[in-house]
Amino acid sequence: MFLIRIVYDDIHWLHRGPVDHPENPFRIEIIVDTLLKKNYWSKLVVEETVESNIEDLYSVHSREYVQWIIDECKRGFHYIDSDTYVTKHSFEVASRFSSKAREIGYKCLREKDIWFILARPPGHHAGFNGIAMNAPSLGFCIFNHVAVVVKTLLDHLDKVVVIDFDLHHGNGTQEIFWNDNRVIHIDIHEYGIYPGSGYVSENGGFRARGSKINIPLSKNSGDSVYAWILKKIVEPVLYKYKPSVIVVSAGFDPFIGEPMSGLKVSDKVFHLYGYFFYQLYSDGVVKSIVNVLEGGYDIGLRKGFIAYLEGLMGINRDYIIDYKPVDKRVYESLVNIMLKYHGLEID
Secondary structure, eight states: OOOOOEEEOOGGSSOOOOOTOOSTTHHHHHHHHHHHTTGGGGEEEEEOOOOOHHHHHTTTSSSHHHHHHHHHHHTOOOSSSSSEOTTTTTTHHHHHHHHHHHHHHHHHHHOOEEEOOOOSSSSTTTTTEEOTTTTTOOOOOOSSSSHHHHHHTTTTTOOEEEEOOOOOOOHHHHTTTTTTTTTTEEOOOOOOOTTOOOOTTTOTTTTTSSSSEEEEOOOOOOHHHHHHIIIIHHHHHHHHHHHSEEEEEEEOOBBTTTTTTOOBBBHHHHHHHHHHHHHHTTTTTEEEEEEEEEEOOOOIIIIIIHHHHHTTTTTOOOOOOOOOOOOHHHHHOOOOOOOHHHHOOOO
16 A cells, blocks of 8 residues: 655745735645545645755855845845845745655655655745746745755765656756756746746756656647657656656646636646656556656646646546647757667657
8 A cells, every 4th residue: 555645834824925926825725635536635644844944055055045045034124136035034935845754855765756846936946046947036945955955866876866846947956957867857848938938958067968758749739648648758757767756857847728828728738747646656667766856836836736636646537638649849959869869769
């Protein structure tokens, strides 16, 4: 009997800005309320965050950046860039989630469960020195929790696969592991929006060519394209490398009706991805899955999150989704990257 362990801590309420800011505490409460209504909450093992250890942050961020966040939080509530706010408690809140991520990075190697960290603020846009890859802002993020998990795993594993299906490119994660060929980072995101990176040509540094697989999507790509990506990119990579742990930057803002999304993805796709990961786990291909919440601000949390979780729980909906390949330019680049660096053919 496997367990799904969910990290929820109401300390996240201390990171709270204007009521109209999309990254607000009600995001997490939407998830909790939906889990309660579905009678799923009692089926989960709920854990809180842990006392923060600043060394956990130094594993992925510079000391200067961490100190800057500490100093900014001392000033109380204000915006540190055009999108991202802090309060006097934001350092404590974000660092506690990062330290919990570090703990899970160790635990998942021996406990072999499925984890979901309901982290606030999110983290995949935060790079080594904060703003990453010439982005205009931190995009609501402070510390990169996924990167902390991955860095912890690299102390014990030769290969880690990160899958980021948030609407926006995970530029911070990419930057931190740009030159590390042990980290295969598959990032599915909308083309031409914040943070302005994630081109298919961005495939890794000199010693890590091909380890970063960016899949920028045009507006209205929808379910069929996501299903194609799962079948033709994600599945072959995971079956080839068979990583002990998959780390997922789980963003639900691609969902149709989400305020920032143009991709129009439905609950069918999120369930499809969740159920595929469950199958990998139940078949012993991977030993553990660590999910970290990134984006998702409204209906994506109400419907997309639940569909994905149901998939992870092994609930099979038998959805049928047609396949449609990505745009020709991206397709041709992916064919080359997959064959040249991974020995995998896309038919």
